[in-house]
Amino acid sequence: MTFISVKKLTKVYKTEDVETPVLHGLDFEIKKGEFISIMGPSGSGKSTLMHILGFLDTPTSGKYTFEKKDVSKLSDDELAEMRSLKVGFVFQSFNLLPRATALENVALPLLYVRSGSNKRTLRAKQLLESVGLGHRLDFTPGQLSGGEKQRVAIARALVNEPDVIFADEPTGNLDSKSGHQVMEILQDLNDEGHTVILVTHEKYTAEHAKRILQIKDGLIEKDIVVNNRHNAKNGGELRK
Amino acid sequence: MGASFENSMQISEEIRSAWQIITRNKVRSFLTMLGITIGVTAVIIVMSVGAGAQSLILNQVTSMGSNLIGVLPGQSEEKGPPASVFGIVITTLKNEDGKKVMARGYEHLVAYSGYVRGVDTVTWGENKTDTQFVGVGAELPDVEDTKVESGRFFSDDEDRSLARVAVLGSEVADELFEDQNPLGKRVKIKKTNFTVIGVMRKRGVSGFQNQDNQIFVPITTAQKLLLGIDHVNFMRFKVDSGENVDDSMEFIREILREQHDISKPVDDDFTVQSMAQGLEVLSTITNALRIFLVAVAGISLAVGGIGIMNIMLAAVQERTREIGLRKALGAKNKHIVEQFLVETMMITFIAGIFGVIIGSLIAYIVANIARSMGYDWDLVITASSIIIGCVVSVGIGLLFGIIPARRASRLDPIEALRYE
Structure with missing residues (x-):
């Protein structure tokens, strides 16, 4: 079942009189429940692609269909609503509010959907427990390790029960052990049925996904099915 | 759950987080609030002290009596103050003029x-x-409705004969003679010796001056021996009752025109006013003063508001990443606008509360000082002034918070997330 469909997608950044084309016309589809890596070197346009897929940006031309809905031309507020209800983000630099507790950080997206404060707290607490941070609820990001911060960020990405989880270089700022933990959680989430879209420039990280979309100079270079993907649970051993 | 209820849950969350931000940096918040606090303080003081002053004017009317007519030298506008108020000396009015008015024996003029x-x-x-x-x-004791406590007041004959006699106000008597009897003693004013023949009854403050801190001497003696002039500063007539004041004023005008050879009222070189009119002039002046002070308070509030806008613009810049994150997590533009508006309005509201408290305190102190000086001063801190103070401060927050809030809401989430 087609979930995300992209046709002839282009993106051109315009500043004053300089036009910088970033995406040159992409065509691909993503099915529900996929774990896909968007891989490419820096400047390839992979981040721009993720921003468009994650409703943070709009394409210059082409069509982006999400759940049969054309989202290419949505207004700012409609995009915000899509971000709020359909997707969750995990960033390389965590992007947690520094003075808020882990619990408050996780509950933050619920502020922008209709949800009572008790319900918010309860849900945030459950999610923190599910990523193994039940004992860190009242810690602020400064009191947490990098891996713990990223797990808080994952819990936050899940709080609105999104259809897609976007992870933008989620292991980029982590040591390898924490990186494995994060990848393990992402794989588990995918196993539970979540669609996961991972953006990375590292081949090794990308190979945790079931499919790799290799981007270069704003075009899809390769669309690879990963047969032997890395299994984070086994310390990155190839999955049989 | 209904939508409005859920919305209020959001607002309460916004208020909570705004409170956190305000209390996090207390010094900055304090400095931010200062301008608004001073402005609201000024508004409260102006409103309260203005009301106090007005009550004082009313109290003065009743204490001096409304059946007095004053004559000032120089012409004046219908309701404006005469030139002499501004310190211009006009010498056209003589004591003889007043005496001639009385000599006509108009029945309603008693003193x-x-x-x-x-x-x-x-x-x-x-x-x-x-x-x-x-x-x-x-006739002064009659005119001013007062009495001599001990001794006597001087007579018309003593006035005519340049007698060097003096009647002391009670405070002057206390200060000069302490517990001794001043009667018969000789005091020196401008190198001239005066014999004390009486001490006035204690009167307190009336007609905007301390009536106990003055010395009465015969007018002719004062003109010739002490001041070297032959005009008067002003004159007062007492009317038998309030309803005859208007007729008496007209009578005085006619006689004075006759004395000064004036044929048309527009050429009058004097101003005849009843006490009520005089107070009207006074309240015109105090009202003008109030408007001026309110304008100053308004400028202070505007400056304070601009200061807050400035700080909030800086805060938006400082929190660019946070704004980008919130937008990435699903915040709509209105959520961001709300967040910053709530914060700004909270700052100005707290500042306004401080202003109301400080302003009321100062008004209270002013009232106490005025009372201790003998003025009949009412402490007026009305609910409306407190409400106005709070509403104005929140309104300023809304007015000057909207620009920073909108700027925050328009940030591009991607750019904002990249911002270092």
């Missing part, structure tokens, strides 16, 4: 006195006091 004033140090032996000496006519 008259001309006034000249001067200030000097009065000495008795080693004792000195700075006070005002007032040259008046023999």
Whole structure:
């Protein structure tokens, strides 16, 4: 079942009189429940692609269909609503509010959907427990390790029960052990049925996904099915 | 759950987080609030002290009596103050003019006195006091509705014969003579010796001056020996009852025109006013003063508001990443606008509360000081002034918070997330 469909997608950044084309016309589809890596070197346009897929940006031309809905031309507020209800983000630099507790950080997206404060707290607490941070609820990001911060960020990405989880270089700022933990959680989430879209420039990280979309100079270079993907649970051993 | 209820849950969350931000950096918040606090303080003081002053004016009307007519030299506008108020000396009005009015025997005019004033140090032996000496006519106790406590007031004959006699206000008597009897003693005013023949009854503050801190001497003596002039500063007539004031004023005008050879009212070189009119002029002046002070308070509020806008613009810049994150997590533009508006309005509201408290405190102190000085001053802190203070401060937050809030809401989430 087609979930995300992209046709002839282009993106051109315009500043004053300089036009910088970033995406040159992409065509691909993503099915529900996929774990896909968007891989490419820096400047390839992979981040721009993720921003468009994650409703943070709009394409210059082409069509982006999400759940049969054309989202290419949505207004700012409609995009915000899509971000709020359909997707969750995990960033390389965590992007947690520094003075808020882990619990408050996780509950933050619920502020922008209709949800009572008790319900918010309860849900945030459950999610923190599910990523193994039940004992860190009242810690602020400064009191947490990098891996713990990223797990808080994952819990936050899940709080609105999104259809897609976007992870933008989620292991980029982590040591390898924490990186494995994060990848393990992402794989588990995918196993539970979540669609996961991972953006990375590292081949090794990308190979945790079931499919790799290799981007270069704003075009899809390769669309690879990963047969032997890395299994984070086994310390990155190839999955049989 | 209904939508409005859920919305209020959001607002309460916004208020909570705004409170956190305000209390996090107390010094900055304090400095941010200062302008608004001063502005609201000024508004409260102006409203309260203005009301106090007005009550004072009303109290003065009742204490001086409304059946007095004052005559000032120089012409004046219908409701404006005469030139003499601004310190311009006009010498056209003579004591004789007043006496001639009385000599016509108009039935409703019961007493008259001309006034000249001067200030000097009065000495008795080693004792000195700075006070005002007032040259008046023999009918002064009648005109001003007061009495001599001990001794007697001077007579018309003494006035005519340049007698060097003085009647002391009770405070002057206390200061110069302490517990001794001043009657018969000789005090020195401007190197001239005066014999004390009486001490006035204690009167407190009336007609906007301390009536106990002055010395009465015969007007002619004051003009010739102390001041070297032959005009009067003003004159007062007492009317038998309030309803005859208007007729009496017209009568006085006619006689004075006759004296001064004036044929048309527009050429009048004097101003006849009833006490009520005089107070009207006073309240015109105090009202003008109030408007001026309100304008100053308004400027202070505007400056405070601009200061807050400035700080909030800086805060938006500082929190660019946070704004980008919130937008990435699903915040709509209105959520961001709300967040910053709530924060700004909270700052100005707290500042306004401080302003109301400080303003009320100062108004309370002013009222106490005024009372201790003998003025009949009402402490007026109305609910409306407190509400106005709060509403104005929140309104300023709304007015000056909207620009920073909108700027925050328009940030591009991607750019904002990249912002270092």
